[in-house]
Amino acid sequence: MPAPHNSFKTALAKGDAQIGLWVVASEASVTEMIGTAGFDWLVLDGEHAPNDIRSLRDSLMALNGSDSHPVVRIPIGETWMVKQVLDAGAQTVLVPMVDTAEQARDMALAMRYPPLGVRGMGATGARASRFGEITDYVATANDEVCLLVQAESRAAIANLDDILTVEGVDGVFIGPADLSADMGFPGAASAPEVQEVITDAIKRITSSGKAAGILTQSLDDAKTYLELGATFVAVGIDMVMYAKVTRQLCKDAKALL
Numbered sequence: 001m002p003a004p005h006n007s008f009k010t011a012l013a014k015g016d017a018q019i020g021l022w023v024v025a026s027e028a029s030v031t032e033m034i035g036t037a038g039f040d041w042l043v044l045d046g047e048h049a050p051n052d053i054r055s056l057r058d059s060l061m062a063l064n065g066s067d068s069h070p071v072v073r074i075p076i077g078e079t080w081m082v083k084q085v086l087d088a089g090a091q092t093v094l095v096p097m098v099d100t101a102e103q104a105r106d107m108a109l110a111m112r113y114p115p116l117g118v119r120g121m122g123a124t125g126a127r128a129s130r131f132g133e134i135t136d137y138v139a140t141a142n143d144e145v146c147l148l149v150q151a152e153s154r155a156a157i158a159n160l161d162d163i164l165t166v167e168g169v170d171g172v173f174i175g176p177a178d179l180s181a182d183m184g185f186p187g188a189a190s191a192p193e194v195q196e197v198i199t200d201a202i203k204r205i206t207s208s209g210k211a212a213g214i215l216t217q218s219l220d221d222a223k224t225y226l227e228l229g230a231t232f233v234a235v236g237i238d239m240v241m242y243a244k245v246t247r248q249l250c251k252d253a254k255a256l257l
């Protein structure tokens with residue numbers, strides 16, 4: 001039996017737009033609920049959310065049977081972190097703060113078993129192989145992993161063309177918050193100077209044949225990015241949505257008094 005087919009990777013390769021949501025609640029029952037909404041992909045955030053390997057594992061388990069594909073964002077680009085989330089059953093990994101082709105290459109190596117990479121051999125007792133039930137896991141896993149790297153600094157934008165040549169990188173995600181901060185516009189990703197860089201980056205990524213991704217909380221911006229050719233576009237953050245409706249309900253209820 002081979003490793004599960006990564007339909008998200010296939011969709012990105014075909015250029016089929018994928019609508020996603022950022023999940024920062026770090027609680028499997030919330031992930032399970034969000035997994036019923038119909039998003040194509042969900043980021044389980046290990047960079048800025050209070051997730052650890054166990055809570056990420058629990059959220060991956062909670063998405064069993066969901067049509068939403070889990071994308072696990074590790075805290076930083078470290079080989080051992082990639083290994084842990086792959087063994088926990090993630091097939092698509094998002095790596096923040098990738099500024100150079102060399103960093104991207106290291107991550108591509110971390111994603112795959114030898115001879116293509118350096119992934120350590122530990123899947124037999126791991127969730128990834130269904131605890132050994134997927135007997136051909138090691139032989140087939142390399143084909144089903146998907147690596148997304150984040151370009152979110154002036155350095156990454158300067159090195160983007162080199163990053164795009166790295167074999168094993170399936171897509172590049174623009175991080176608007178960090179990119180705008182690094183460009184001198186903290187908290188102002190909508191600044192025209194930042195949007196100009198984002199537009200150019202999306203065009204360069206798509207014309208290289210790799211998938212471009214981004215996060216925005218504006219559906220108007222999402223439409224623009226999709227029209228530019230971005231393939232994986234996240235349109236919100238779970239806790240922001242939760243906070244918004246919670247505050248509004250409280251306000252509306254108090255207005256009854």
Ligand SMILES: O=C(O)C(=O)C[C@H](O)[C@@H](O)CO
Binds near residue numbers: 022048176178
């Ligand atoms: O720079 C960005 O934008 C991202 O990487 C996404 C953020 O980390 C996300 O947490 C929303 O602020």
